[in-house]
Amino acid sequence: MKTLYTWLCIFTTVCAAAAGDILVALAMRRIGDLDDLRRRHGFLALIVRILSSGVLFGGIFFMAIAFFSNLIGLSWADLSVVGPASAALTFVTNALAAKFFLHENVDRRRWFATIFVCCGVLILTWS
């Protein structure tokens, strides 16, 4: 039963993490390069711009769900199981979501890297 709960936690973590990552990435793309903004408008203007992004807070909300779900998973299983399993599934989900929602250029190099990293974390999980 504990295994089922662990995988339920991993599933919740993956979905919430993907939604959170996409929303945070979208918000940061809209805000722009932070270094560039700080140089041109100052630190205070940068903070105001970040704090006024509703999309960013939506992303942080989903990341918080992923965080608590991960925390519960860690209390049931080893870090070396929960961490990699969540990560492997999150990588593929994020690559697909980034391609369709953020229109990122996920070329062969990035798919290759994503699949290699995904395989790596799967081997870590099931070895």
Add this chain to the structure above:
Amino acid sequence: MTLRKYLVILSVVFFGSVGDAFLARGMKHAGAIDIHHLFKVLSAIANPFVLLGILFLLAFMSSYMTALSFADLTYVLPATAISYVVMVLLSIFWLHEHVSPQRWVGVAFIVVGVGVVAGGPSRTEHPTRRVSDPKALEEHV
């Protein structure tokens, strides 16, 4: 990609993996959480290791947001995957978990994946994206 931007990616790796290790250690002390009493997870925050983990993860969040402001999500995620290698090392030396030779093969796969993506461009340029500073545009490409 400038050296400063690689350092931002490295700080994502450092704060993320150390934060996760602190959380894992804290949750081991707090004990298993019953499925019927999930809100007990909030009481785990009183544990100093969990608290330290949260502080590290806040630092992770700010460096992660900085990284996403100059690079694509599909670049940042594989590039920061080296944190799982750090997590395995922390599992061995700090949490005293057993790591088999197969897991080292997994680590090798991750290292190759990270190496492949790190050598490519960090940002997709969209035609509608406004970049007022030509130097910044040059840096992104």
